[in-house]
Amino acid sequence: MQTAAYLILNTGDILEGKFLHQQVVIEGEVVFNTSMMGYQEVMTDPSYEGQLVTMTYPLIGNYGCNDDVKESEVFGAKALIIQTPNHQPDHPTSTSTLKTLAEKTSVPIIYDIDTRHLTKIIRTHSNVFGKISSDPTDKVTMAHIDPDLVKKVSVKKSISIPAKDNKDVHLAVIDFGQKKSIVDVLNQAGAHITVCPYNTTKEMLDQLDVDGVVFSNGPGDPADCLPLIPTVKKIADHYPSFGICLGHQLLALSYGMSTKKLAYGHRGGNHAVKSIETGKVYMTSQNHGYVVCEDSVTDDFSVLFINVNDQSIEGLKHKSKPITSVQFHPEAHPGPTDTMHLIYDFVRDVTKKEVYSHA
Structure with missing residues:
Protein backbone atom coordinates (compact mmCIF):
# COMPACT_ATOMS: atom_id res chain seq x y z
CA MET A 1 0.00 0.00 0.00
CA GLN A 2 1.39 3.40 -1.04
CA THR A 3 1.94 6.04 1.64
CA ALA A 4 -0.27 9.12 1.40
CA ALA A 5 1.64 12.25 0.38
CA TYR A 6 0.38 15.75 1.08
CA LEU A 7 1.46 18.87 -0.76
CA ILE A 8 0.93 21.71 1.69
CA LEU A 9 1.09 25.18 0.14
CA ASN A 10 1.66 28.61 1.64
CA THR A 11 -1.60 29.62 -0.05
CA GLY A 12 -3.50 27.49 2.46
CA ASP A 13 -4.24 24.73 -0.05
CA ILE A 14 -3.50 21.07 0.69
CA LEU A 15 -3.43 18.50 -2.12
CA GLU A 16 -3.38 14.76 -1.43
CA GLY A 17 -1.49 12.18 -3.46
CA LYS A 18 0.91 9.26 -2.95
CA PHE A 19 4.66 8.77 -2.72
CA LEU A 20 6.02 6.87 -5.71
CA HIS A 21 9.00 5.31 -3.99
CA GLN A 22 9.98 6.77 -0.63
CA GLN A 23 8.44 8.91 2.06
CA VAL A 24 10.12 12.30 2.55
CA VAL A 25 9.58 15.72 4.07
CA ILE A 26 10.85 18.42 1.74
CA GLU A 27 10.17 22.10 1.01
CA GLY A 28 10.72 24.35 -1.99
CA GLU A 29 9.31 26.81 -4.49
CA VAL A 30 6.43 25.21 -6.40
CA VAL A 31 6.53 25.73 -10.20
CA PHE A 32 5.01 24.07 -13.26
CA ASN A 33 6.41 22.84 -16.57
CA THR A 34 4.16 22.47 -19.63
CA SER A 35 6.38 20.08 -21.64
CA MET A 36 4.86 16.81 -22.80
CA MET A 37 8.24 15.13 -22.39
CA GLY A 38 11.58 15.82 -20.72
CA TYR A 39 10.84 14.62 -17.19
CA GLN A 40 14.30 13.08 -16.92
CA GLU A 41 15.98 16.32 -18.00
CA VAL A 42 13.89 18.24 -15.46
CA MET A 43 14.88 15.88 -12.65
CA THR A 44 18.58 16.35 -13.47
CA ASP A 45 18.64 20.01 -14.61
CA PRO A 46 20.53 22.21 -12.09
CA SER A 47 18.28 25.16 -12.98
CA TYR A 48 15.49 23.45 -11.02
CA GLU A 49 17.55 23.22 -7.85
CA GLY A 50 15.39 24.16 -4.87
CA GLN A 51 12.09 23.71 -6.74
CA LEU A 52 9.17 21.29 -6.52
CA VAL A 53 8.28 20.88 -10.20
CA THR A 54 4.77 20.08 -11.38
CA MET A 55 4.51 18.42 -14.79
CA THR A 56 1.23 19.58 -16.36
CA TYR A 57 1.12 16.72 -18.87
CA PRO A 58 -0.88 14.01 -17.09
CA LEU A 59 1.10 10.90 -18.14
CA ILE A 60 4.75 10.86 -17.04
CA GLY A 61 7.24 8.04 -17.66
CA ASN A 62 5.77 6.83 -20.96
CA TYR A 63 9.09 6.48 -22.79
CA GLY A 64 11.16 5.44 -19.79
CA CYS A 65 14.61 6.73 -18.88
CA ASN A 66 18.21 6.32 -20.02
CA ASP A 67 21.53 7.76 -18.92
CA ASP A 68 22.21 9.50 -22.23
CA VAL A 69 19.78 12.37 -21.62
CA LYS A 70 20.57 13.33 -18.03
CA GLU A 71 21.70 16.94 -17.61
CA SER A 72 23.94 16.43 -14.56
CA GLU A 73 25.12 13.68 -12.26
CA VAL A 74 23.44 14.92 -9.11
CA PHE A 75 21.55 18.20 -9.18
CA GLY A 76 18.07 18.93 -10.42
CA ALA A 77 14.55 19.32 -9.18
CA LYS A 78 13.99 18.99 -5.44
CA ALA A 79 10.86 16.94 -6.15
CA LEU A 80 8.58 16.02 -9.05
CA ILE A 81 4.80 16.34 -8.80
CA ILE A 82 2.77 14.36 -11.35
CA GLN A 83 -0.68 12.97 -11.98
CA THR A 84 -0.13 9.47 -13.42
CA PRO A 85 3.14 7.51 -13.60
CA ASN A 86 3.79 4.89 -16.27
CA HIS A 87 5.38 1.74 -14.82
CA GLN A 88 5.73 -0.05 -18.17
CA PRO A 89 7.47 2.37 -20.56
CA ASP A 90 7.73 1.56 -24.25
CA HIS A 91 10.76 2.97 -26.07
CA PRO A 92 13.80 1.28 -27.68
CA THR A 93 16.29 3.41 -25.72
CA SER A 94 14.63 2.97 -22.34
CA THR A 95 16.75 1.24 -19.71
CA SER A 96 14.71 1.99 -16.59
CA THR A 97 11.40 3.29 -15.31
CA LEU A 98 10.60 6.65 -13.77
CA LYS A 99 10.49 5.02 -10.34
CA THR A 100 13.98 3.55 -10.85
CA LEU A 101 15.30 6.97 -11.92
CA ALA A 102 13.79 8.54 -8.81
CA GLU A 103 15.56 5.98 -6.67
CA LYS A 104 18.89 6.61 -8.43
CA THR A 105 18.70 10.40 -8.24
CA SER A 106 16.99 10.56 -4.83
CA VAL A 107 14.46 12.97 -6.33
CA PRO A 108 11.15 12.29 -4.56
CA ILE A 109 8.07 11.93 -6.76
CA ILE A 110 4.48 12.24 -5.64
CA TYR A 111 1.59 11.24 -7.90
CA ASP A 112 -2.21 11.13 -7.99
CA ILE A 113 -2.04 14.91 -7.56
CA ASP A 114 -4.61 17.04 -9.41
CA THR A 115 -1.92 18.85 -11.39
CA ARG A 116 -4.46 20.91 -13.34
CA HIS A 117 -5.82 22.35 -10.09
CA LEU A 118 -2.30 22.87 -8.74
CA THR A 119 -1.24 24.73 -11.89
CA LYS A 120 -4.23 27.05 -11.53
CA ILE A 121 -3.17 27.79 -7.94
CA ILE A 122 0.37 28.65 -9.06
CA ARG A 123 -0.94 30.89 -11.85
CA THR A 124 -3.20 32.72 -9.40
CA HIS A 125 -0.65 33.33 -6.65
CA SER A 126 2.91 34.66 -6.86
CA ASN A 127 5.72 33.08 -4.85
CA VAL A 128 4.12 29.74 -4.11
CA PHE A 129 6.11 27.62 -1.68
CA GLY A 130 5.18 24.16 -0.54
CA LYS A 131 6.04 21.24 1.68
CA ILE A 132 5.68 17.57 0.80
CA SER A 133 4.91 15.47 3.85
CA SER A 134 2.95 12.44 5.06
CA ASP A 135 1.41 14.69 7.74
CA PRO A 136 -1.28 17.07 6.42
CA THR A 137 -0.95 19.24 9.54
CA ASP A 138 2.66 20.21 8.67
CA LYS A 139 3.29 23.90 8.02
CA VAL A 140 5.29 25.56 5.24
CA THR A 141 8.25 27.37 6.78
CA MET A 142 10.10 28.34 3.59
CA ALA A 143 9.33 31.87 2.37
CA HIS A 144 12.19 32.74 0.03
CA ILE A 145 14.62 31.21 -2.44
CA ASP A 146 18.02 30.08 -1.19
CA PRO A 147 20.48 32.83 -2.27
CA ASP A 148 23.36 30.33 -2.61
Whole structure:
Protein backbone atom coordinates (compact mmCIF):
# COMPACT_ATOMS: atom_id res chain seq x y z
CA MET A 1 0.00 0.00 0.00
CA GLN A 2 1.39 3.40 -1.04
CA THR A 3 1.94 6.04 1.64
CA ALA A 4 -0.27 9.12 1.40
CA ALA A 5 1.64 12.25 0.38
CA TYR A 6 0.38 15.75 1.08
CA LEU A 7 1.46 18.87 -0.76
CA ILE A 8 0.93 21.71 1.69
CA LEU A 9 1.09 25.18 0.14
CA ASN A 10 1.66 28.61 1.64
CA THR A 11 -1.60 29.62 -0.05
CA GLY A 12 -3.50 27.49 2.46
CA ASP A 13 -4.24 24.73 -0.05
CA ILE A 14 -3.50 21.07 0.69
CA LEU A 15 -3.43 18.50 -2.12
CA GLU A 16 -3.38 14.76 -1.43
CA GLY A 17 -1.49 12.18 -3.46
CA LYS A 18 0.91 9.26 -2.95
CA PHE A 19 4.66 8.77 -2.72
CA LEU A 20 6.02 6.87 -5.71
CA HIS A 21 9.00 5.31 -3.99
CA GLN A 22 9.98 6.77 -0.63
CA GLN A 23 8.44 8.91 2.06
CA VAL A 24 10.12 12.30 2.55
CA VAL A 25 9.58 15.72 4.07
CA ILE A 26 10.85 18.42 1.74
CA GLU A 27 10.17 22.10 1.01
CA GLY A 28 10.72 24.35 -1.99
CA GLU A 29 9.31 26.81 -4.49
CA VAL A 30 6.43 25.21 -6.40
CA VAL A 31 6.53 25.73 -10.20
CA PHE A 32 5.01 24.07 -13.26
CA ASN A 33 6.41 22.84 -16.57
CA THR A 34 4.16 22.47 -19.63
CA SER A 35 6.38 20.08 -21.64
CA MET A 36 4.86 16.81 -22.80
CA MET A 37 8.24 15.13 -22.39
CA GLY A 38 11.58 15.82 -20.72
CA TYR A 39 10.84 14.62 -17.19
CA GLN A 40 14.30 13.08 -16.92
CA GLU A 41 15.98 16.32 -18.00
CA VAL A 42 13.89 18.24 -15.46
CA MET A 43 14.88 15.88 -12.65
CA THR A 44 18.58 16.35 -13.47
CA ASP A 45 18.64 20.01 -14.61
CA PRO A 46 20.53 22.21 -12.09
CA SER A 47 18.28 25.16 -12.98
CA TYR A 48 15.49 23.45 -11.02
CA GLU A 49 17.55 23.22 -7.85
CA GLY A 50 15.39 24.16 -4.87
CA GLN A 51 12.09 23.71 -6.74
CA LEU A 52 9.17 21.29 -6.52
CA VAL A 53 8.28 20.88 -10.20
CA THR A 54 4.77 20.08 -11.38
CA MET A 55 4.51 18.42 -14.79
CA THR A 56 1.23 19.58 -16.36
CA TYR A 57 1.12 16.72 -18.87
CA PRO A 58 -0.88 14.01 -17.09
CA LEU A 59 1.10 10.90 -18.14
CA ILE A 60 4.75 10.86 -17.04
CA GLY A 61 7.24 8.04 -17.66
CA ASN A 62 5.77 6.83 -20.96
CA TYR A 63 9.09 6.48 -22.79
CA GLY A 64 11.16 5.44 -19.79
CA CYS A 65 14.61 6.73 -18.88
CA ASN A 66 18.21 6.32 -20.02
CA ASP A 67 21.53 7.76 -18.92
CA ASP A 68 22.21 9.50 -22.23
CA VAL A 69 19.78 12.37 -21.62
CA LYS A 70 20.57 13.33 -18.03
CA GLU A 71 21.70 16.94 -17.61
CA SER A 72 23.94 16.43 -14.56
CA GLU A 73 25.12 13.68 -12.26
CA VAL A 74 23.44 14.92 -9.11
CA PHE A 75 21.55 18.20 -9.18
CA GLY A 76 18.07 18.93 -10.42
CA ALA A 77 14.55 19.32 -9.18
CA LYS A 78 13.99 18.99 -5.44
CA ALA A 79 10.86 16.94 -6.15
CA LEU A 80 8.58 16.02 -9.05
CA ILE A 81 4.80 16.34 -8.80
CA ILE A 82 2.77 14.36 -11.35
CA GLN A 83 -0.68 12.97 -11.98
CA THR A 84 -0.13 9.47 -13.42
CA PRO A 85 3.14 7.51 -13.60
CA ASN A 86 3.79 4.89 -16.27
CA HIS A 87 5.38 1.74 -14.82
CA GLN A 88 5.73 -0.05 -18.17
CA PRO A 89 7.47 2.37 -20.56
CA ASP A 90 7.73 1.56 -24.25
CA HIS A 91 10.76 2.97 -26.07
CA PRO A 92 13.80 1.28 -27.68
CA THR A 93 16.29 3.41 -25.72
CA SER A 94 14.63 2.97 -22.34
CA THR A 95 16.75 1.24 -19.71
CA SER A 96 14.71 1.99 -16.59
CA THR A 97 11.40 3.29 -15.31
CA LEU A 98 10.60 6.65 -13.77
CA LYS A 99 10.49 5.02 -10.34
CA THR A 100 13.98 3.55 -10.85
CA LEU A 101 15.30 6.97 -11.92
CA ALA A 102 13.79 8.54 -8.81
CA GLU A 103 15.56 5.98 -6.67
CA LYS A 104 18.89 6.61 -8.43
CA THR A 105 18.70 10.40 -8.24
CA SER A 106 16.99 10.56 -4.83
CA VAL A 107 14.46 12.97 -6.33
CA PRO A 108 11.15 12.29 -4.56
CA ILE A 109 8.07 11.93 -6.76
CA ILE A 110 4.48 12.24 -5.64
CA TYR A 111 1.59 11.24 -7.90
CA ASP A 112 -2.21 11.13 -7.99
CA ILE A 113 -2.04 14.91 -7.56
CA ASP A 114 -4.61 17.04 -9.41
CA THR A 115 -1.92 18.85 -11.39
CA ARG A 116 -4.46 20.91 -13.34
CA HIS A 117 -5.82 22.35 -10.09
CA LEU A 118 -2.30 22.87 -8.74
CA THR A 119 -1.24 24.73 -11.89
CA LYS A 120 -4.23 27.05 -11.53
CA ILE A 121 -3.17 27.79 -7.94
CA ILE A 122 0.37 28.65 -9.06
CA ARG A 123 -0.94 30.89 -11.85
CA THR A 124 -3.20 32.72 -9.40
CA HIS A 125 -0.65 33.33 -6.65
CA SER A 126 2.91 34.66 -6.86
CA ASN A 127 5.72 33.08 -4.85
CA VAL A 128 4.12 29.74 -4.11
CA PHE A 129 6.11 27.62 -1.68
CA GLY A 130 5.18 24.16 -0.54
CA LYS A 131 6.04 21.24 1.68
CA ILE A 132 5.68 17.57 0.80
CA SER A 133 4.91 15.47 3.85
CA SER A 134 2.95 12.44 5.06
CA ASP A 135 1.41 14.69 7.74
CA PRO A 136 -1.28 17.07 6.42
CA THR A 137 -0.95 19.24 9.54
CA ASP A 138 2.66 20.21 8.67
CA LYS A 139 3.29 23.90 8.02
CA VAL A 140 5.29 25.56 5.24
CA THR A 141 8.25 27.37 6.78
CA MET A 142 10.10 28.34 3.59
CA ALA A 143 9.33 31.87 2.37
CA HIS A 144 12.19 32.74 0.03
CA ILE A 145 14.62 31.21 -2.44
CA ASP A 146 18.02 30.08 -1.19
CA PRO A 147 20.48 32.83 -2.27
CA ASP A 148 23.36 30.33 -2.61
CA LEU A 149 21.87 28.03 -5.25
CA VAL A 150 24.45 28.90 -7.92
CA LYS A 151 27.34 28.19 -5.58
CA LYS A 152 25.70 24.88 -4.69
CA VAL A 153 25.29 23.57 -8.25
CA SER A 154 28.44 24.91 -9.95
CA VAL A 155 31.45 22.71 -10.59
CA LYS A 156 34.17 23.04 -7.97
CA LYS A 157 37.06 22.89 -10.43
CA SER A 158 37.47 23.31 -14.18
CA ILE A 159 36.67 20.43 -16.53
CA SER A 160 38.21 20.20 -20.01
CA ILE A 161 36.32 18.63 -22.94
CA PRO A 162 38.39 18.36 -26.15
CA ALA A 163 36.93 19.35 -29.52
CA LYS A 164 35.47 16.62 -31.71
CA ASP A 165 37.39 17.91 -34.73
CA ASN A 166 40.38 20.14 -35.44
CA LYS A 167 38.68 23.53 -35.23
CA ASP A 168 40.87 25.98 -33.37
CA VAL A 169 38.39 27.48 -30.92
CA HIS A 170 38.47 27.24 -27.15
CA LEU A 171 35.37 28.30 -25.21
CA ALA A 172 34.91 28.69 -21.48
CA VAL A 173 31.48 27.84 -20.07
CA ILE A 174 31.01 29.72 -16.81
CA ASP A 175 28.96 27.27 -14.81
CA PHE A 176 26.07 28.87 -12.92
CA GLY A 177 24.21 25.54 -13.19
CA GLN A 178 24.94 24.48 -16.77
CA LYS A 179 23.07 21.71 -18.51
CA LYS A 180 25.20 18.96 -19.99
CA SER A 181 23.32 19.40 -23.29
CA ILE A 182 24.63 22.97 -23.69
CA VAL A 183 28.20 21.75 -23.42
CA ASP A 184 27.41 18.84 -25.75
CA VAL A 185 26.05 21.12 -28.50
CA LEU A 186 28.99 23.52 -28.19
CA ASN A 187 31.30 20.54 -28.46
CA GLN A 188 29.42 19.17 -31.46
CA ALA A 189 29.75 22.57 -33.10
CA GLY A 190 33.52 22.12 -32.99
CA ALA A 191 34.65 23.86 -29.82
CA HIS A 192 37.09 22.72 -27.18
CA ILE A 193 35.24 23.41 -23.91
CA THR A 194 36.47 24.24 -20.46
CA VAL A 195 33.66 24.26 -17.90
CA CYS A 196 34.66 26.74 -15.20
CA PRO A 197 33.32 27.45 -11.68
CA TYR A 198 30.80 30.27 -11.27
CA ASN A 199 33.38 32.61 -9.67
CA THR A 200 36.04 32.30 -12.39
CA THR A 201 37.79 35.60 -13.10
CA LYS A 202 39.01 37.17 -16.33
CA GLU A 203 42.58 36.56 -15.21
CA MET A 204 41.87 32.85 -14.87
CA LEU A 205 40.37 32.81 -18.37
CA ASP A 206 43.46 34.60 -19.68
CA GLN A 207 45.59 31.77 -18.31
CA LEU A 208 43.33 29.22 -20.01
CA ASP A 209 43.79 31.10 -23.31
CA VAL A 210 40.12 30.95 -24.29
CA ASP A 211 38.64 32.57 -27.40
CA GLY A 212 35.12 33.16 -26.10
CA VAL A 213 32.85 32.69 -23.12
CA VAL A 214 29.39 31.21 -22.59
CA PHE A 215 27.58 32.30 -19.44
CA SER A 216 25.34 29.35 -18.59
CA ASN A 217 21.86 28.88 -17.27
CA GLY A 218 21.30 28.32 -13.58
CA PRO A 219 18.84 28.45 -10.67
CA GLY A 220 17.49 31.22 -8.50
CA ASP A 221 17.16 34.99 -8.50
CA PRO A 222 19.78 36.80 -10.60
CA ALA A 223 19.89 39.51 -7.92
CA ASP A 224 21.45 36.96 -5.57
CA CYS A 225 24.46 36.92 -7.92
CA LEU A 226 25.19 40.66 -7.66
CA PRO A 227 28.68 40.05 -6.17
CA LEU A 228 29.57 38.34 -9.49
CA ILE A 229 28.43 41.22 -11.70
CA PRO A 230 31.73 43.17 -11.87
CA THR A 231 33.52 39.98 -12.93
CA VAL A 232 30.87 39.19 -15.57
CA LYS A 233 31.27 42.71 -16.97
CA LYS A 234 35.05 42.47 -17.04
CA ILE A 235 34.93 39.13 -18.87
CA ALA A 236 32.33 40.28 -21.41
CA ASP A 237 34.31 43.44 -22.11
CA HIS A 238 37.29 41.33 -23.20
CA TYR A 239 35.86 38.14 -24.73
CA PRO A 240 33.12 37.37 -27.27
CA SER A 241 30.27 36.32 -24.99
CA PHE A 242 27.03 34.40 -25.24
CA GLY A 243 24.56 34.21 -22.35
CA ILE A 244 21.81 31.64 -21.84
CA CYS A 245 18.92 32.09 -19.37
CA LEU A 246 20.54 33.12 -16.05
CA GLY A 247 23.68 33.99 -18.01
CA HIS A 248 21.56 36.34 -20.14
CA GLN A 249 20.20 38.01 -17.01
CA LEU A 250 23.64 38.42 -15.44
CA LEU A 251 25.03 39.98 -18.62
CA ALA A 252 22.12 42.44 -18.59
CA LEU A 253 22.75 43.30 -14.94
CA SER A 254 26.45 43.79 -15.62
CA TYR A 255 25.66 46.43 -18.24
CA GLY A 256 23.32 48.45 -16.03
CA MET A 257 19.95 46.79 -16.68
CA SER A 258 17.60 45.34 -14.09
CA THR A 259 15.58 42.15 -13.67
CA LYS A 260 12.16 41.31 -12.24
CA LYS A 261 10.24 38.21 -11.16
CA LEU A 262 7.51 36.85 -13.39
CA ALA A 263 4.17 35.96 -11.84
CA TYR A 264 4.68 32.21 -12.45
CA GLY A 265 7.62 31.93 -14.88
CA HIS A 266 8.14 30.35 -18.29
CA ARG A 267 8.84 26.61 -18.12
CA GLY A 268 8.20 24.25 -21.01
CA GLY A 269 9.06 23.43 -24.61
CA ASN A 270 6.35 25.40 -26.38
CA HIS A 271 7.18 29.09 -25.84
CA ALA A 272 7.02 31.29 -28.96
CA VAL A 273 9.55 34.10 -29.36
CA LYS A 274 9.73 36.65 -32.15
CA SER A 275 12.88 37.98 -33.80
CA ILE A 276 12.83 41.78 -33.82
CA GLU A 277 15.20 41.86 -36.81
CA THR A 278 13.28 39.49 -39.10
CA GLY A 279 9.79 39.12 -37.64
CA LYS A 280 10.23 35.34 -37.68
CA VAL A 281 8.69 33.38 -34.80
CA TYR A 282 10.57 30.50 -33.19
CA MET A 283 9.33 27.85 -30.77
CA THR A 284 11.67 27.56 -27.81
CA SER A 285 12.41 25.63 -24.65
CA GLN A 286 12.38 27.79 -21.52
CA ASN A 287 12.96 27.48 -17.79
CA HIS A 288 13.07 30.71 -15.82
CA GLY A 289 11.21 32.77 -13.25
CA TYR A 290 12.91 36.13 -13.90
CA VAL A 291 13.32 38.41 -16.92
CA VAL A 292 15.18 41.57 -17.89
CA CYS A 293 13.03 44.68 -17.35
CA GLU A 294 11.93 46.18 -20.68
CA ASP A 295 12.40 49.78 -19.55
CA SER A 296 15.94 49.16 -18.31
CA VAL A 297 17.56 48.21 -21.63
CA THR A 298 20.47 50.58 -22.19
CA ASP A 299 21.29 52.40 -25.41
CA ASP A 300 24.27 50.10 -25.98
CA PHE A 301 21.99 47.10 -26.53
CA SER A 302 19.33 46.07 -29.02
CA VAL A 303 16.49 43.71 -28.18
CA LEU A 304 16.85 40.61 -30.36
CA PHE A 305 13.78 38.59 -29.36
CA ILE A 306 10.54 39.13 -27.46
CA ASN A 307 8.09 36.64 -26.02
CA VAL A 308 4.97 36.42 -28.18
CA ASN A 309 2.67 35.84 -25.20
CA ASP A 310 3.73 38.54 -22.75
CA GLN A 311 6.23 40.63 -24.78
CA SER A 312 8.99 40.08 -22.21
CA ILE A 313 12.59 40.32 -23.42
CA GLU A 314 13.97 37.05 -24.81
CA GLY A 315 17.30 38.19 -26.25
CA LEU A 316 19.80 41.05 -26.32
CA LYS A 317 22.71 42.05 -28.52
CA HIS A 318 25.38 44.69 -27.85
CA LYS A 319 25.56 47.24 -30.65
CA SER A 320 29.35 47.38 -30.85
CA LYS A 321 30.77 44.47 -28.84
CA PRO A 322 30.48 40.72 -29.60
CA ILE A 323 27.95 40.07 -26.83
CA THR A 324 24.68 38.24 -27.40
CA SER A 325 22.31 36.64 -24.92
CA VAL A 326 19.02 34.77 -24.97
CA GLN A 327 16.48 34.03 -22.27
CA PHE A 328 15.46 30.70 -23.80
CA HIS A 329 17.46 27.48 -24.23
CA PRO A 330 18.78 27.17 -27.81
CA GLU A 331 20.31 23.76 -27.11
CA ALA A 332 16.70 22.45 -27.05
CA HIS A 333 17.13 19.45 -24.81
CA PRO A 334 14.30 18.71 -24.56
CA GLY A 335 12.28 20.92 -26.87
CA PRO A 336 12.17 22.34 -30.39
CA THR A 337 15.44 22.86 -32.26
CA ASP A 338 14.33 26.11 -33.98
CA THR A 339 17.08 28.21 -32.37
CA MET A 340 19.94 25.75 -32.06
CA HIS A 341 21.66 27.58 -34.93
CA LEU A 342 22.46 30.40 -32.48
CA ILE A 343 24.99 28.18 -30.71
CA TYR A 344 26.54 27.05 -33.99
CA ASP A 345 26.67 30.68 -35.16
CA PHE A 346 28.49 31.72 -32.00
CA VAL A 347 31.11 28.96 -32.34
CA ARG A 348 31.53 29.76 -36.06
CA ASP A 349 32.03 33.47 -35.48
CA VAL A 350 34.40 33.02 -32.56
CA THR A 351 36.38 30.63 -34.77
CA LYS A 352 36.65 33.41 -37.36
CA LYS A 353 37.62 35.84 -34.56
CA GLU A 354 34.97 38.21 -35.88
CA VAL A 355 32.28 40.24 -34.19
CA TYR A 356 29.20 38.11 -34.76
CA SER A 357 25.57 38.90 -35.48
CA HIS A 358 22.45 36.74 -35.50
CA ALA A 359 19.55 37.02 -37.90
